[in-house]
Amino acid sequence: MDGILALAADNLISPIILSFALGLFAALARSDLSVPEAAAKALSIYLLFAIGFKGGASVADHGIDTTLALSLAAGFVLSATLPFLAFFLLKILTKLDTINAAAVAGHYGSISIVTFVAGTSVLQDAGITSEGYMVAVAAVMEAPAILSALWLVSRGKGGAAMDSQLMREILLNGSIVLLVGSFFIGVITGAEGLARIESFIVAPFQGVLCLFLLDMGLVAGNGLRKSRKVLNLGALAFGILMPLCGAVIGLGAGLAIGLSLGGVVLMMILAASASYIAVPAAMRVALPEADPAVYLTLSLGVTFPFNLTIGIPIYLALATAVMGAM
Amino acid sequence: MDGILALAADNLISPIILSFALGLFAALARSDLSVPEAAAKALSIYLLFAIGFKGGASVADHGIDTTLALSLAAGFVLSATLPFLAFFLLKILTKLDTINAAAVAGHYGSISIVTFVAGTSVLQDAGITSEGYMVAVAAVMEAPAILSALWLVSRGKGGAAMDSQLMREILLNGSIVLLVGSFFIGVITGAEGLARIESFIVAPFQGVLCLFLLDMGLVAGNGLRKSRKVLNLGALAFGILMPLCGAVIGLGAGLAIGLSLGGVVLMMILAASASYIAVPAAMRVALPEADPAVYLTLSLGVTFPFNLTIGIPIYLALATAVMGAM
Amino acid sequence: MDGILALAADNLISPIILSFALGLFAALARSDLSVPEAAAKALSIYLLFAIGFKGGASVADHGIDTTLALSLAAGFVLSATLPFLAFFLLKILTKLDTINAAAVAGHYGSISIVTFVAGTSVLQDAGITSEGYMVAVAAVMEAPAILSALWLVSRGKGGAAMDSQLMREILLNGSIVLLVGSFFIGVITGAEGLARIESFIVAPFQGVLCLFLLDMGLVAGNGLRKSRKVLNLGALAFGILMPLCGAVIGLGAGLAIGLSLGGVVLMMILAASASYIAVPAAMRVALPEADPAVYLTLSLGVTFPFNLTIGIPIYLALATAVMGAM
Amino acid sequence: MQMHNAKRVEITIEAPMERRLTEALEHADVKGYTILPIVGGSGRSGKWSREGQIGRAGGMVQVVCIIRPERLEALLEAAFTVVERHIGVVCVTDCEVLRAERF
């Protein structure tokens, strides 16, 4: 218990979290501080490339173990099924109609790559290794949740349109392509490739992450400021309960397929995190009637900061406790 | 005397200054070389974050000494009073009307963070340490000068509008929030935090500064090319005399509060430098009748290059001489 | 022969080439992956600055040898005459009219700085040094080809307009100014200057190059997707034959002026590569009737990937063989 | 100079719908259009600004088509099927163009 508190405290005063807090503060105080759109996009390209490449290089280094296929399958199943749990919780906790509840549910089946990255940082600081292919699991989990969300709607009334163009857009989404692509580049070029670009993708990584989280804080803060009305108690409860449920289910999955401690924690984080890039874009096309303020506020304004600050240490402590007891 | 010449020569052939010169040349020769706006803004976010963080980490490391509060107070007073001196000099040296003179005066009370950064580079190369909290002094000095400038106008005729919205915009200006915020992040996370992001904010810093100064050179050159008419002899004289006066006053202030050699030099640089970001934006809102060509040409086209090239070595030599003699 | 295959294979699985391939794949698969324009421009500013500076610093370090002037002259002559060869080949191999053939020819006389940079990377990995001033040769070769192209057109009919404004635009083109300018900064500040910004322009260089080539792959892929019709067999043959011819002529020139192995290879690469930045912009102004799809598809869609993947290893192997035999 | 009557249609639409709109325009045989970026705006669904966005989900763009008056109806119908369920504004202005053969 002491350990978890110390860990949480340590996490809270890391430059990464404080940069997020600074962005949040600046936005809530209505400062004109802003990161240009092009710069934010460039930062996210850097992060996806670096995380994918490092994952791939680590797979090239440690070899593929037997749990790889199981992990990918587990990721797929989690992404496809968590929306049903989310939908159920939303129907209990909030008054959202079916379309909005389904849209939100889709976000929680999918994942937040920045939360994943922050998790790897925490693991690294704690000296815990993890399976490199968890990056590929992250990529696999981006899309299936969208289909589940649309199914939840079409079941109700016939409104959700999933045409083949949307399908292609979702699967060939820029962040999936970049993550998977750089993962394969890492697998192919291995340790030698990593050595060549290490001082670009490893050394400055945490610093770049700070600036990215500064921007995330600004965006989350602006969102919160504009949509405070969305945040009634039920919605707030969902935004915190759902990641906890997701993490526990992720823990079960991770244990079942025999991941290492680090891998289990990352699986928990993936299950606990909610999308705010790929899924919102798909929802604007397929479910234009759903209110973006609802799903963005929950995903980016509540669950993302929760995971970033308290969630990750809790998941790590939980996994350590459970796996230590086994 | 030899020392100062060597120092000035050394400073003049640093990559930083030569990058500025390259930008200046390219703009004056009407090359189409340009740094995209988003990239320039991203560079300035990087610089503010890095300088703030490093200042804060240095405070966390060396501890807060008793002169901190005095330095902040001195910065506030300098920023608020230097505009009166500037206004007086402008009335003597130029034919600017009250509104334009007041607008220019406001710029010279405030500061240029890039000049400050260049100063810290010179100090670092010379192996001179300085108080980390000088970054906070820089932040404090950004805004008061604006109020003095508006007071100078409203005294004349009732034109200057300082409403509460403008006040908030000035104080919560993006660059102030980022500088102060990252300073506090540095203070909180200290040496440990610095170690984690060092290879992002320390190692590549001077290189990034080169690109930023390339852009500054382009902007200054474009400004000069378009507003040569502004630059009569009186204006030029002001643009060089004012920083020298400011530096001497800054020297006095620094000595009075007992700063180290490095701290005194930075105080001189802050007093000597003129704003070209925060103040112009405020002036467009509060004093739209003032001509931007006048204040931007003076601040960015004359005083900034003067400080960057000859000013900083002079201030350093002066401070060394005076403090050596004490 | 074994050596060259190993080298080519090694080159093909470098992170740089694979990043290009990833971009190409993403564009051809119609993914929405994209690098913001401002970020791409910022990356190219970084590359030009770094490559120019390092070239200059190397000249400052190794001294100017007697072949410098000869190399510059050779570059000028190559750039001015290669378009005639290209025009001749185009008339034989394709059905392009005079205007389009001349426009394409102009591109092949000029150079691609990214191909040059990729070449220096390959040399560096192979532990082969080269003359630092080859960067200056690259700069010299950018423009003369444009004049030859316009002469080819005006000879036919009187359509090509080369006014003094266009002349200035070509010579003061942003990339030339930046490359030459940073070369001189490197020469002036030398090893000391390099030491100060090394961790910005040396260490992360290959990583930045990966992201830049990712973007190049996206652009090349988008271009190819939209202009498949351009690519008949004759055009394809030209796009591969021309760089080979250029490389052989470059080899002769390099040997004649007595460059080192590395220098010869770079001269071959310059002769073999085709422009896709400076020349297209000039052609839009001077030869608006020429179809951009033709010259961009050939230069960026065919010759650039050819050089990047197979060309460079071939040129290196050829130069090694010829110079070893001497 | 000889000018020709035409219509200028300005469609403000969410960025994720851009490709669908331009494809619909192409199907309706619209010969050309120009896409302008938008940095922010406000409407019934609230206020937004480009710098407060992650990804393209929330951004908008403006698609401008200049078209012969007799082809307006076809264009509007094509655009409407895309815009219908989505937020977005369609605004038509009379204009005159040089070189009518291009439209």
Next chain:
Amino acid sequence: MQMHNAKRVEITIEAPMERRLTEALEHADVKGYTILPIVGGSGRSGKWSREGQIGRAGGMVQVVCIIRPERLEALLEAAFTVVERHIGVVCVTDCEVLRAERF
């Protein structure tokens, strides 16, 4: 398709005044507007371009409002109080819109 008459008001204004202008529009009960970036321009106060700027001080933006004709006067008055002392251009065009209930 059924079109409705409206006015398209295009206000070119300095970036630091953007927030003030949109707040004035909101007070005047303008239901929607769109903000376009500007990369450069020229006027009585000279020439500028976005890439020659540090900070936002010198940039400009264009605020476009589509509004029912009867509400134009109120909008112009609101805009004018903001634009009055500042550089900027206000330009009004007749237009037609789909879905008039939105304006």
Next chain:
Amino acid sequence: MQMHNAKRVEITIEAPMERRLTEALEHADVKGYTILPIVGGSGRSGKWSREGQIGRAGGMVQVVCIIRPERLEALLEAAFTVVERHIGVVCVTDCEVLRAERF
């Protein structure tokens, strides 16, 4: 409010020609113009988008001039000499402006 008739001229042109166009406008004594960025478009010479570009060669911009009706002809002639051989669209709309003394 007192409004004055004017013309709004919108010229879509390739980025490398921008400087030539604005210089021609200045020679024709056009008092002001505003330049808007374009992120993509389509026309007879095909489809393009800003993010698929290296360098400025392929990009376009939109130059908007508001001008007194009697000065339109001179502007169009000046613009036409530049646009003539190049791809680009010129579109003129009637408009009304505040503060006519500025144009």
